[in-house]
Amino acid sequence: MNPDGSTENILHIVTDSDRESAADDGKTWQALIRQGKLRLSKDRRKAKIKWDLWADHNLAGKLNIKSRGMELSELTVFHGRVLTVDDRTGMVYEIRGNDAIPWVFLNSGPGNTTEGFKAEWMTIKDDLLYVGSHGNEWRGPNGEVVHENNMWVKTISRSGAVKHHDWRKIFDKIRNACGIRKPGYLTHEAVQYSEIRKTWFFLPRKASKTAYDEPADERKGTNFLIVGDRHLKRFRAIKYSEIRKTWFFLPRKASKTAYDEPADERKGTNFLIVGDQHLKRFRAIKIGRLTDPTRGFSAFDFVPGTDDFLIAALKTREVAEEPLTTYFTVFDINGKVILADEEIEGNLKFEGLFFV
Numbered sequence: 026m027n028p029d030g031s032t033e034n035i036l037h038i039v040t041d042s043d044r045e046s047a048a049d050d051g052k053t054w055q056a057l058i059r060q061g062k063l064r065l066s067k068d069r070r071k072a073k074i075k076w077d078l079w080a081d082h083n084l085a086g087k088l089n090i091k092s093r094g095m096e097l098s099e100l101t102v103f104h105g106r107v108l109t110v111d112d113r114t115g116m117v118y119e120i121r122g123n124d125a126i127p128w129v130f131l132n133s134g135p136g137n138t139t140e141g142f143k144a145e146w147m148t149i150k151d152d153l154l155y156v157g158s159h160g161n162e163w164r165g166p167n168g169e170v171v172h173e174n175n176m177w178v179k180t181i182s183r184s185g186a187v188k189h190h191d192w193r194k195i196f197d198k199i200r201n202a203c204g205i206r207k208p209g210y211l212t213h214e215a216v217q218y219s220e221i222r223k224t225w226f227f228l229p230r231k232a233s234k235t236a237y238d239e240p241a242d243e244r245k246g247t248n249f250l251i252v253g254d255r256h257l258k259r260f261r262a263i264k265y266s267e268i269r270k271t272w273f274f275l276p277r278k279a280s281k282t283a284y285d286e287p288a289d290e291r292k293g294t295n296f297l298i299v300g301d302q303h304l305k306r307f308r309a310i311k312i313g314r315l316t317d318p319t320r321g322f323s324a325f326d327f328v329p330g331t332d333d334f335l336i337a338a339l340k341t342r343e344v345a346e347e348p349l350t351t352y353f354t355v356f357d358i359n360g361k362v363i364l365a366d367e368e369i370e371g372n373l374k375f376e377g378l379f380f381v
Contacts (some may be wrong), residue, residue, distance in 0.1 A: 030067030032314060034329050038339065038351075038369075039084070039097045039377035041323075054095035055083040056109075056125075057093070063337060063355070065328065072335075072355040072364040078371075086125035086378060090114050090119050090141060095125065098214065098377035099147045101326060103154045108147070109377060110156060115141025115279075117156070117181065128260065129185045131156060134174035136189040136316010143175055143359070146324075150218040154181040159277075160196040161284070162212040166210060166238050168206040168283045190249075195257050195304050199227060199274060202260035203249055203296055203309040208236040208283030209322050212292070214376065215275035215322045218302070219266005219333040224273065224359070226266060227251040227298030227337060228312075231278000231289060232322030243344045245292005246318040250310035250360055252301000259268045260300045260307000266333035267351075273358070274298040275338060277321035290344050293321035297336075297360065313362040319344050320352060320366065324378040334358055340366060346369040 026032055040046075040057045048055050060080040063074045068293035082367060086095050088111075095114040107120040108128070118125035131142035143158045165171045176193045200211050212231035219226060232247035253260040254271045266273060278292035296316040300307040325338035335357055342350040349372050353365035369375060 031358055032065050032330060034063050035381040036337065037100060037239040037379050037381060038375040039100055040373050041096045041098055041112065041376040042374060043096055043219050044093065046370035047092065053085050053087055054089055054093050055085045055263060056095045058082055060082055060114065061327065062094065064093060065367005067333065069335060070363065072352050076369065082123060082127050084120060084123060086118065088114055088116055088127060098145045098376045100377040101147045101149065103149060110144040110147060112143050112145055112281045113141065115144060129181055131179050131186060131187065132179050136174065138174065142179065145214040146216040148217045152183065152269045154228035157213065157216055160213040164237055164284050166226010171271060198260050199251055199298050199307055202298060202309045203232060203279055204314065205232065205234055205279060209234040209281035210237060211276040212278035213274055213336065214277040215325045216271045217266060219269030219271040219327065219362065220275060221333045222266045222269010222319055223255040223302040224266055224269045225257065225300035225304060226271060226273005227275055228325055229276005229279050229294045229298065230323055231280065231292035232294035232296055233278060233280005233282055233292040235282010236284050237280065238288030240287010241291055242278060242289005243284050243291045244318040245280050245289055246321040247276055247279040247294005247296040247313040248313065248315040249276055249279060249294045249296005249298055250312055250358065251296055251298005251307055252278065252310065253298065254305050254306040257300050257304000258306045260298060266327060270302040270331045272300040272302065272304060275322035277323055286367045291318045293318040298373055310360045312356050312360045325377040326378050326380050329380050335363065337378065339375050339378050341376065343374065348372045349374045
């Protein structure tokens, strides 16, 4: 604690650079880790972030699928292991220095496929590491459902044992909590469980009431915070917090219509979805005003020392023919913004966030 009563916490963020992850040697793929310091005022009404660009360093690995790899989506610590996950290969890595050491492989869907799991978020509940994906259907050009592999969730034990869980009904409840019905969708990349609040928290990246359309999706960002009880039975639209015994979801996108690739760029959300620890009840809360739907939540973590009341989050902006951009923001679980979107230097796509 500082003399003025303010507190400081160190955090790390990691990139998902897609095709740009390939190193020049053609044999290595890499991601960038950046360190920051978040300063919070004594009354917790003001926040300031400072990034240490001199501490930037690359994390390297050699595993790839079709020359794609090290497209990292999340950071967490599980039983002393600093872990990250590649959404291209489905590999969960342990970070040791500048190396990514393969630990557990996750395949897509119910575990009977040959493809890697498109892992987008991780959280810890009941001594298990939960790993999830976008939580929506994959549709063909005519709107038909091709597969629902991204609606399965994996749990990993301390020893690395994997189980596959069908979350299709749960993701439907979360979608419905935001007033969205099929073929509309939410895109999830930011989910946490709060043990303190016995609650799940979801921050969707995108939200759309229409079917997926790629250009439109660029502007489907949301400001939803979706809250679900610990049993995942009831949801209201506001990550699982181990402290609060609650799941928290920050959807990246939301749409009330089926997926359309161009439209999807503008489906960013400001939803925080909160669910009880059993994922039975959910509620949705809006984070401030949605001023730019091209920005969608890609990661978040609870600020240490706040009893899982304050959330630090990343938003990414991916629009065709325009530079990639990532923003950092802080808000509380009631949707009040403490630090408005602040651009992170470098035109990089950061998708993992973790407090040291």
